[in-house]
Amino acid sequence: MFSFLERVSSNKKSSKDLAKERLKLVLIHDRIDMPREKLEDLKNELLSVISRYVDIETSMVKIDIARDERQQRLIADIPLKTATSNKIRK
Amino acid sequence: MTGIVATISSGKGGVGKSTTTANLGIALASLGKKVVCIDSDIGLRNLDVVLGLENRIVYDLVDVIEGRCRLQQAMIRDKRQPELSLIPAAQTRDKSAVSPADMIRICDQLKEEMDWILIDSPAGIERGFRNALAPADLILVVTNPEVSAVRDADRVIGLVESEQKGPAKLIINRLNSALVKRGDMLNAEDVQDLLAIELIGIVPEDELVLISTNRGQPVVLDQKSDAGLAFMNIARRLNGEEVPFMRLDGKKDLFSSITNLLRFGGK
Numbered sequence: 001m002f003s004f005l006e007r008v009s010s011n012k013k014s015s016k017d018l019a020k021e022r023l024k025l026v027l028i029h030d031r032i033d034m035p036r037e038k039l040e041d042l043k044n045e046l047l048s049v050i051s052r053y054v055d056i057e058t059s060m061v062k063i064d065i066a067r068d069e070r071q072q073r074l075i076a077d078i079p080l081k082t083a084t085s086n087k088i089r090k
Numbered sequence: 091m092t093g094i095v096a097t098i099s100s101g102k103g104g105v106g107k108s109t110t111t112a113n114l115g116i117a118l119a120s121l122g123k124k125v126v127c128i129d130s131d132i133g134l135r136n137l138d139v140v141l142g143l144e145n146r147i148v149y150d151l152v153d154v155i156e157g158r159c160r161l162q163q164a165m166i167r168d169k170r171q172p173e174l175s176l177i178p179a180a181q182t183r184d185k186s187a188v189s190p191a192d193m194i195r196i197c198d199q200l201k202e203e204m205d206w207i208l209i210d211s212p213a214g215i216e217r218g219f220r221n222a223l224a225p226a227d228l229i230l231v232v233t234n235p236e237v238s239a240v241r242d243a244d245r246v247i248g249l250v251e252s253e254q255k256g257p258a259k260l261i262i263n264r265l266n267s268a269l270v271k272r273g274d275m276l277n278a279e280d281v282q283d284l285l286a287i288e289l290i291g292i293v294p295e296d297e298l299v300l301i302s303t304n305r306g307q308p309v310v311l312d313q314k315s316d317a318g319l320a321f322m323n324i325a326r327r328l329n330g331e332e333v334p335f336m337r338l339d340g341k342k343d344l345f346s347s348i349t350n351l352l353r354f355g356g357k
Contacts, residue, residue: 014273014274015273016277016280019236019237020280020283022237023237023240023284026241030241030245031244070251070286
């Protein structure tokens, strides 16, 4: 299903837009010398460490590598659950 | 005199390094600069045929390094542009015949009498590339608006940075404006956005490049060629002039038309 949707949406995109999107990702991973799967591992480990200390809104977590000219930075936006909402749920 | 060593590199082969080196060499010489082009692709000599100087080779770069001739003897003077000369690569040796220290020593010597030393780097990022990078004051990275060329260019730009030789400057070669218009080719902005270094030239795809190279007459000598004009503009920018980028929609702006006319003093 996903690949079907992907195909439909990619048909509307020009081939150069696709080239640019693909290159953006490839260059980020080339530059930091870390394949995409490893980045997934990093995300999961990071979240598990943080959740040992605080509760995380897991569904709203955003961890990505952003480009700033030729600099890459790991940007993590990790919303935390407030203590009150915890209590309410309990 | 202290010349500037500019290394023309790309990572990927076939993007137009030798074409760029040859044309910039001729263009800079036509602007009155003393220029020497060095073919550092040992074992795969090519700059000589692109420049049309293949029949005049007696000595090469490795002969100089191994002391079989003086530097001057290996410099082939271009009869069309007396300010331009070529030091050819050795054809029957390999990259290990040259070291980064050899290149630095030769360039230091050349810097005393030349304005520009243009080094045509081999493809790849191994020894030959290291040799070409070592003496460089400036690195020009040539790429095509195409995924593999852009990826390799990014790798080279990263290596140049890590050697403290950056920031490199970018030349986008073989831009096909019809394909760009159709949305089937990365445009210059896209490539620059991806590679994030200063753009110093955009060279349109132009069949006159092939035709002139067949004849051993680099395209910058052909006043009708858009690619030739683009190379001339890069040479002017290297010399510190501010030259606006060409329009690549097929129409020439007034400035380009005038510089094109004046390019060789009406010759």
